[in-house]
Amino acid sequence: MSQAKSDPRQDMLPCRLAGMEALAGAEQLALFTVEPASGEPIPPFQAGQYTTVAFEQGSDVAMRYYSIASGPEQAQSWQFFIRKPDKPGATGELFDMEPGSPLWVGQAGGAFTLERSSLPHRVFVANGTGLAPFLSMSRHLRAQAEQGSVASGKLTLLHGVCRPQDLACRSELEAIADNSKLDFLYLPCISRPQEEDVDSSFSHGRVEEVLMHLLNLPGCGDSRPVKLAANHSLDTLRQRMPAGETALFLCGATDMVKAVVAQVESSPWGDGLVYEKYW
Structure with a gap:
């Protein structure tokens, strides 16, 4: 009997989409702000690191890795700079989300510092x-x-x-x-x-x-x-x-x-x- 697939969100921080700022004249580019659902400060990270963002996509959970664009001193939220792909994909789904949509964010990582x-x-x-x-x-x-x-x-x-x-x-x-x-x-x-x-x-x-x-x-x-x-x-x-x-x-x-x-x-x-x- 195969084991049930574990939910990757169990080790991630519940969050919400706080906002999206589309770049003027560039419909495919936007800055996304994500904040913890609890309202508490985000976990510490080093400038240059990336993190994992997960969200529900139908009955599945989609996950993507994004470099963090905000500085470590911005303690209440993360910011991500994302391009909408030409073909359907998880990254493109973020552009269709409303503020307040649930997201999950993983621990920051990477040595690009x-x-x-x-x-x-x-x-x-x-x-x-x-x-x-x-x-x-x-x-x-x-x-x-x-x-x-x-x-x-x-x-x-x-x-x-x-x-x-x-x-x-x-x-x-x-x-x-x-x-x-x-x-x-x-x-x-x-x-x-x-x-x-x-x-x-x-x-x-x-x-x-x-x-x-x-x-x-x-x-x-x-x-x-x-x-x-x-x-x-x-x-x-x-x-x-x-x-x-x-x-x-x-x-x-x-x-x-x-x-x-x-x-x-x-x-x-x-x-x-x-x-x-x-x-």
Whole structure:
């Protein structure tokens, strides 16, 4: 006789969907806020970690792993940055849920954290929703700076998207960059720029190609030329990421991560690569 299948929710925290914030102009992208049903603070976690979210899907229980986008200091809820898939799936179901819908959240895990590298400078490289752990890290570093604990070294965030409207939390990241206590630079990279995308803070090109240009390494295969943001000089940007002193944190599409690793691992920046291998 086969044993009854155990319910994965028995070891998870009962929660509810507190809200969804769709990105303007990007119907497939949203920030979801989830809070404990009890109203108590969430369990502690480290910036950059992920967790499991479960919900009922008919007679089954669907489970997905999401990087946490909120900082550890946001003690009352988690935030997740999610793209709705083109085909039906569990992730897409979240977009159809009403506030208050029941969810279950597991214990945070993963080693993709700031502590993975002791090098003085950090470059965060993301495309799409791979931004989520870097949102958490950036929010955490801002909170620490406001409390008087300022991160040493330079922090540079490269976020690659197809269109400017896909840039999640742009105003918040720009505000963090304006924080005089942090040496933080935010560099949005637009891979499919249109004529109207003339913002001087945008770099044009796939994020991996922009990174290779900054490191003065061979490109990853995209023949389109990289155009750096007009408000930053190439020399100034390169000074932020010296070889042997810079950790390169990667998160996003598998193809992007693989391409960067292939070009960087044997370079002077190779010892500073930090990424999660999930393929």
